[in-house]
Amino acid sequence: MTPASFRLEVLQDGRLALGLVGDWTSRTLGRVPRELADALRGRTLDAVDITDLGRFDTAGALAIVQAHNGRMPKHGWQNRPEVERVVHVVEELERHAVEPPRKPDILTRFFARVGRGVYDFLAEAWEAFAFLGELLVAVLRTLAQPHKIRWPAWFSQIDNSGLNAIPIVLITTFFIGAVVAFIGADLLTDFGAGVYAVQLIGVAVFREFAVVITAVLLAGRSASSFAAEIGSMKMNQEVDAMRVMGVDPFQALVVPRLAALILMLPLLTFLAMVAGLVGGIVVTWTQLDLGPSFFLQRLVLDGYMPQHMLAGMVKAPIFAIVVAAIGCRQGMAVGGDVESLGKRVTAAVVQSIFAIIALDAVFALLFMRIGL
Amino acid sequence: MSEQTQSNQAQRPPPIEVHGLINSFGDRKIHDDLDLTVRAGEVMGIVGGSGTGKTVLLNSILGLRQPTAGTIKLFGEDTAAMTRDERDEIEKRWGVLFQHGALFSSLTVLENVSSPLVEHSGLSSSVIRELAEMKIAMVGLGPESHYLKPAELSGGMRKRVGLARALALDPELLFLDEPTAGLDPIGAAAFDDLILELQQNLDLTVFMITHDLDSLYAICDRIAVLADKRVVEVAPPEELERSSHPWIKEYFLGPRGRAARTSEGNR
Numbered sequence: 001m002t003p004a005s006f007r008l009e010v011l012q013d014g015r016l017a018l019g020l021v022g023d024w025t026s027r028t029l030g031r032v033p034r035e036l037a038d039a040l041r042g043r044t045l046d047a048v049d050i051t052d053l054g055r056f057d058t059a060g061a062l063a064i065v066q067a068h069n070g071r072m073p074k075h076g077w078q079n080r081p082e083v084e085r086v087v088h089v090v091e092e093l094e095r096h097a098v099e100p101p102r103k104p105d106i107l108t109r110f111f112a113r114v115g116r117g118v119y120d121f122l123a124e125a126w127e128a129f130a131f132l133g134e135l136l137v138a139v140l141r142t143l144a145q146p147h148k149i150r151w152p153a154w155f156s157q158i159d160n161s162g163l164n165a166i167p168i169v170l171i172t173t174f175f176i177g178a179v180v181a182f183i184g185a186d187l188l189t190d191f192g193a194g195v196y197a198v199q200l201i202g203v204a205v206f207r208e209f210a211v212v213i214t215a216v217l218l219a220g221r222s223a224s225s226f227a228a229e230i231g232s233m234k235m236n237q238e239v240d241a242m243r244v245m246g247v248d249p250f251q252a253l254v255v256p257r258l259a260a261l262i263l264m265l266p267l268l269t270f271l272a273m274v275a276g277l278v279g280g281i282v283v284t285w286t287q288l289d290l291g292p293s294f295f296l297q298r299l300v301l302d303g304y305m306p307q308h309m310l311a312g313m314v315k316a317p318i319f320a321i322v323v324a325a326i327g328c329r330q331g332m333a334v335g336g337d338v339e340s341l342g343k344r345v346t347a348a349v350v351q352s353i354f355a356i357i358a359l360d361a362v363f364a365l366l367f368m369r370i371g372l
Numbered sequence: 373m374s375e376q377t378q379s380n381q382a383q384r385p386p387p388i389e390v391h392g393l394i395n396s397f398g399d400r401k402i403h404d405d406l407d408l409t410v411r412a413g414e415v416m417g418i419v420g421g422s423g424t425g426k427t428v429l430l431n432s433i434l435g436l437r438q439p440t441a442g443t444i445k446l447f448g449e450d451t452a453a454m455t456r457d458e459r460d461e462i463e464k465r466w467g468v469l470f471q472h473g474a475l476f477s478s479l480t481v482l483e484n485v486s487s488p489l490v491e492h493s494g495l496s497s498s499v500i501r502e503l504a505e506m507k508i509a510m511v512g513l514g515p516e517s518h519y520l521k522p523a524e525l526s527g528g529m530r531k532r533v534g535l536a537r538a539l540a541l542d543p544e545l546l547f548l549d550e551p552t553a554g555l556d557p558i559g560a561a562a563f564d565d566l567i568l569e570l571q572q573n574l575d576l577t578v579f580m581i582t583h584d585l586d587s588l589y590a591i592c593d594r595i596a597v598l599a600d601k602r603v604v605e606v607a608p609p610e611e612l613e614r615s616s617h618p619w620i621k622e623y624f625l626g627p628r629g630r631a632a633r634t635s636e637g638n639r
């Protein structure tokens with residue numbers, strides 16, 4: 001491959017000819033198109049000289065046509081019919097070329113972006129309510145016709161998103177309990193109230209950490225996989241296939257996932273509470289020399305612990321609904337392309353974690369009012 | 373075609389030469405001692421029943437699959453003896469249209485067609501844009517398609533965009549995997565015409581896998597028939613009709629073959 005170049009030749013009768021040298025292809029042109037356009041500004045070519053021309057393709061032809069006001073020099077192509085054909089094709093295309101739409105200016109784009117953002121937010125909220133309504137109807141219909149409950153799907157979801165999540169939930173909450181114990185022991189010992197670290201661990205783990213951490217883990221684990229599973233089924237038209245077979249995709253896909261989480265999230269939360277306490281016990285034992293039996297005795301004698309536990313457990317099924325509904329809704333909203341699948345999976349995780357934290361705050365206010 | 377280009381083509385080495393190709397999946401042999409030569413400037417159609425390894429052959433030639441044995445020469449060079457750089461050079465001389473278009477779903481039509489140019493040409497972005505716009509026009513799509521995403525395109529448009537992308541670097545060799553599958557008969561005929569027109573104007577060699585008898589009659593110079601794990605016959609369609617091979621007889625002289633032949637006679 002030789003790089004492209006050109007020379008301008010003035011013929012005897014004063015006409016101008018363009019001499020093409022080297023290979024004029026998309027890979028050898030480099031900066032020649034601009035140089036040629038500069039050299040030809042305001043001039044008219046009558047002929048070309050292609051004796052030194054190597055390979056030639058549509059990129060080379062386009063460079064000449066564009067530098068020369070959309071026309072090709074008429075003469076000089078005869079010796080290379082294959083080159084001549086390319087030239088004709090390109091000239092023809094350029095003659096019929098329609099000015100393509102350019103991107104609008106930055107201000108328009110900015111306002112368009114803001115407008116689209118507002119619209120998307122409202123549309124998203126609207127669709128969320130529509131989904132919630134549809135889900136409620138599906139659940140009620142399933143309850144009214146118990147033979148329609150899909151047991152195999154339900155149990156497989158319980159296994160996937162519940163039982164398989166046990167190790168990660170246990171390990172995470174164990175460390176959370178340990179961290180709370182460390183900080184609590186350290187601060188409270190300063191006041192000479194190190195013993196109260198036990199109550200601190202109990203309240204923190206029972207009321208907040210066990211249930212919130214479990215729900216957040218399931219948001220990362222299950223909401224994303226629900227969105228990806230249902231989303232790829234949608235892309236593959238499997239959801240449409242179900243519909244035309246008379247199977248309600250809500251009953252077949254969404255309800256088992258929702259039921260599995262409603263059952264499993266409270267159970268996981270309970271395990272998380274135990275793991276959190278174990279984490280706390282390990283730390284208080286090693287740091288404060290308070291043994292396990294003393295730890296448990298203090299918790300029991302405190303008397304308020306069942307209440308704290310209840311406050312934590314009440315939130316679990318609500319968070320389960322949030323995680324399952326958001327995951328399935330984002331899955332159902334996947335369009336035809338891979339990009340929307342990625343966006344929807346991300347949205348499922350982000351939205352469900354956000355909803356968990358926001359609802360937790362609402363619960364805190366509520367429990368304060370009713371004195372729980 | 374003038375005499376000079378004829379002689380030009382005679383000098384060029386055949387773009388594809390396959391010798392003694394063997395492909396097997398475990399114990400099952402798909403190809404056994406398969407030979408095939410595609411001459412420069414011709415349109416070669418590949419036909420064969422389902423499971424005869426048309427796509428495996430294509431993937432072997434494209435280097436997507438390592439053949440079990442045999443040599444594959446591209447533009448006269450043995451692929452087995454190539455360095456990575458030489459292989460890169462060869463890859464820039466061909467364009468591939470996959471069966472479902474294989475467009476990059478996160479890019480717009482214009483970006484899809486620009487992508488080979490961006491990767492390999494070193495031209496300025498405005499020139500790349502103009503070139504991509506021209507290629508899109510060349511396959512018969514209007515400027516309104518430029519900013520659409522692949523998901524917003526119909527099946528026929530997707531194939532056209534795939535073809536524009538395959539043609540972006542002005543390849544010498546074009547691979548088409550079932551280009552008219554999934555198109556309506558009118559769209560398929562239009563696509564055949566488009567391929568033939570581009571092949572003649574841009575001096576392309578075309579390697580086309582197809583099931584479409586109309587395509588075979590309309591645009592193929594020669595047809596290679598895959599059966600019994602090898603290429604059993606390579607000939608123009610008119611000659612294949614006289615073949616004695618049972619599968620070829622069934623294929624060309626069955627009801628669909630007859631219909632395609634008559635319609636070609638009426639063209």
